[in-house]
Amino acid sequence: MKTKKLIIGNWKMYPASLKDAKAKFTAIKKTAGKLANVQTVICPPLVYVSELKKLVTGHRCVVGAQNAWFETEGAFTGEVSIAMLASVGAQYVIVGHSERRATVNGCGESDELINKKVLAGVKAGMTIVLCVGERERDPDGVYLKFITEQIKEALHGVQKKDLKKIVIAYEPIWAIGKNAIHPASPDDALEVSILIKRTLADMHGKDATGIPILYGGSVDAKNAWEFLLKSQVNGLLVGRASLDPKVFGEILKSADQIK
Ligand code: PGA
Numbered sequence: 001m002k003t004k005k006l007i008i009g010n011w012k013m014y015p016a017s018l019k020d021a022k023a024k025f026t027a028i029k030k031t032a033g034k035l036a037n038v039q040t041v042i043c044p045p046l047v048y049v050s051e052l053k054k055l056v057t058g059h060r061c062v063v064g065a066q067n068a069w070f071e072t073e074g075a076f077t078g079e080v081s082i083a084m085l086a087s088v089g090a091q092y093v094i095v096g097h098s099e100r101r102a103t104v105n106g107c108g109e110s111d112e113l114i115n116k117k118v119l120a121g122v123k124a125g126m127t128i129v130l131c132v133g134e135r136e137r138d139p140d141g142v143y144l145k146f147i148t149e150q151i152k153e154a155l156h157g158v159q160k161k162d163l164k165k166i167v168i169a170y171e172p173i174w175a176i177g178k179n180a181i182h183p184a185s186p187d188d189a190l191e192v193s194i195l196i197k198r199t200l201a202d203m204h205g206k207d208a209t210g211i212p213i214l215y216g217g218s219v220d221a222k223n224a225w226e227f228l229l230k231s232q233v234n235g236l237l238v239g240r241a242s243l244d245p246k247v248f249g250e251i252l253k254s255a256d257q258i259k
Contacts, residue, residue, distance in 0.1 A: 005255040006235030009242025027245035032061035035256040053089035064092030070120035111153035175217030186230035221250035
């Protein structure tokens with residue numbers, strides 16, 4: 001059976017108004033709704049999640065969240081829980097994005113905290129999009145060990161029955177955002193998607209074979225097809241290019257065509 005490509009838009013802290021968010025979502029949904037071979041997920045800022053959920057029709061274009069707290073409720077000023085997001089209809093939650101792991105201008109999230117979020121997410125019935133990736137590459141391959149450890153720590157204690165709720169997104173930090181040093185090549189992504197598959201197989205044997213692997217970092221309408229075709233990934237995590245419905249629509253259409 002052909003599995004759908006999973007294309008996730010991470011809107012980060014954009015756009016500045018609900019009106020604009022609704023317009024972008026509606027335009028993306030129009031394209032996504034026609035594509036039978038793609039599962040589209042839009043992760044807007046948390047405050048827009050329930051409003052965009054109201055615009056969802058069908059299953060081809062749904063809403064997720066970029067982050068959440070692991071406790072269900074409690075005295076955590078300013079936080080929103082995974083359970084709350086699930087209750088307003090979010091189906092996916094990104095966990096461990098490098099912008100949240102960052103210690104400078106980030107939130108300093110540790111592997112331990114990320115693991116708690118993963119466990120809380122599967123309990124709430126959400127699909128977890130776990131982000132991993134190195135800050136830089138070294139000739140000795142230390143970065144490969146680093147990524148392996150990130151996966152092992154984040155998935156510690158996840159039971160086999162919950163593996164179907166896990167997605168792993170490989171996002172090399174050096175290739176993300178407008179300050180990217182240079183784009184990653186499909187071969188860079190291929191090397192790590194193979195590593196991720198091996199790591200998951202070591203942890204869970206053949207039960208892990210269905211876990212989707214995504215690539216993210218400077219994906220655009222020109223390079224999307226190459227990653228999908230050459231890097232053995234099941235989809236993409238798209239930042240900047242997901243905010244332009246026309247460009248994102250092109251990415252979705254190329255994903256739809258790839259066998
Ligand atoms: P980018 O961001 O596509 O803008 O590089 C990707 C991400 O951070 O998820």
